[in-house]
Amino acid sequence: MSERVTMPALGESVTEGTVTQWLKNVGDTVEVDEPLLEVSTDKVDTEIPSPVAGTLQEILADEDETVEVGADLAVIGDGDAPAASDDDGQSAPAEAEQADQEEEEQPAQEETAEAEQPAQEETEESSSSGDDSGGGSAGDGTTVSMPALGESVTEGTITQWLKAEGDQVEVDEPLLEVSTDKVDTEIPSPVAGTLTSILVQEDETVEVGADLAVVGGSGSGSGSAPAPKEEPKEEPKEEAPKEEPKQEAPKEEPKQEAASAPEPTKAPEAPKAPEPTKAPEPTTAPEAPAAPSGSTGSGAAAAGYVTPLVRKLAKDNDIDLSTVEGTGIGGRIRKQDVLDAAKAKNQPQQATPAAPAAAAPAASAPAPSGVPAGLESNVPKSKRGTREKMSRLRKVIATRMVESLQVSAQLTTVVEVDMTRVARVRDQAKAEFQAREGTKLSFLPFIALATAEALKEHPGVNASVEGEEIVYHAEENLSIAVDTEGGLITPVVKNAGDLNVAGLARAIADVAERTRTKKITPDDLSGGTFTITNTGSRGALFDTPILNQPQVGMLGTGAIVRRPVVVNSEDGGETLAIRSMMYLAMSYDHRVVDGADAARFLGTVKARLEEGNFEA
Structure with missing residues (x-):
């Protein structure tokens, strides 16, 4: 008994996906929920698991092929995969019978059919021999x-x-x-x-x-190209298979040469980096990473499929991917694997006083400038004085931000919040929380909980505009702004109003990690009703966020700073005290939300945070 694997619904408004890579071959045994293939949609790459256990009998969608939701991708059955010869044996008699019928019914078309068949056979054989011989036998490649x-x-x-x-x-x-x-x-x-x-x-x-x-084509063994093309014209079905095994021998020779002599592969890769050529000053620095760059490329090939983000991270940290053990599905190398390798690589360098100066100039560079950790620019210094085109993500962000300002009337209201009690609760619980949950307890989950509770009390802020109608949402889906190497992306924590601090901490950490490692799904990027952006994590006091359309509200959290403030004492007097203070800035759409509404909403969030009742 066999079952078909179909393209699932991969998110709201997503109607199709492109098969990027098959993780299993025909004849392989698969288990339930074991990844079969990778599919790419508008925004994310994701894996399609097997719905049943069995043998992959047939692949119905090739790599790089775009198929619609619900279309068949593969067939999984209990028995072995059907042999290709059986299909050929069945199709050949059928074609012969059709040819006999055509000869009897339409003798006038006999010459045309005979003329077309050799031409089709020649093209099929030339393309197949090009695949087997590396394109050398194909005249045009x-x-x-x-x-x-x-x-x-x-x-x-x-x-x-x-x-x-x-x-x-x-x-x-x-x-x-x-x-x-x-x-x-x-x-x-x-x-x-x-x-x-x-x-x-x-x-x-x-x-x-x-x-x-x-x-393939000219320049890749064209001398042997005429023989396979001329001989199949006389006996296309017999001699073509005989010559294919002969062409496999030279196919393996380039592999051995490339493996034994890696220097030719490193040479063309060195000039690929545009940054050193545009900035003449650090000419000596890029020459040293040239060897790791080549080894990174070869390591990536040895390690299998590696995402561009992981490859870039490995190149920046001079990590040979062939030496990194992947912890992802099927042994795939993840971003965290490269970070762990870089951390392990730098530890012995810090132990010896002479090594950091020569081996890790990047680590010692921030020291003279006094830039705190985490505040370094995400743009390399080698880009000074250069020019480059905007990335696709940067273009999309630019377009949507301008559209947002043109669509809605936006302004910002700011309040000051005393986070001292929240800080005490966090300090008491963060060690136990990390040991139990496996993730750090930041201030953001507390702010998210207070925001979700305030959205329930002020549904006018948890809304969106559709034409001339205002839609008041029935759930609190918080979009969390995540800073990635490519730009700002806002995954969504669904039903945040039903979660406590621990649940929000886990959910925020999960979507942030999957966003940075490009494992986020289209469903996780849609459906948000209100956005939180934590600019205070980089030391900013407050900002004026641009709305995430079609939402009508967005909360920006500032840095938490300890400073003296005037507080009311128990006897009714006033005194100076050192408190942990934070600014909350809310941008809102004045078409729907008035200034008084925004102030009331911020007042609710402020009161919830200052009471500090989060012990549960």
């Missing part, structure tokens, strides 16, 4: 095109070529990295062979379907 990377995505920007012209590539080996609105992804090679031509340069934006590169 195989063109790699920009795939459809999600619904409504019409173009992508080339961020980095992972291979140079003349390099050998294998089937499904990553050729380049492409950036879209929300995700960075890799484009694999559809065939094995030599990368003979790069048609699009880095930082160039191209539309879906545009040609990116050519694999």
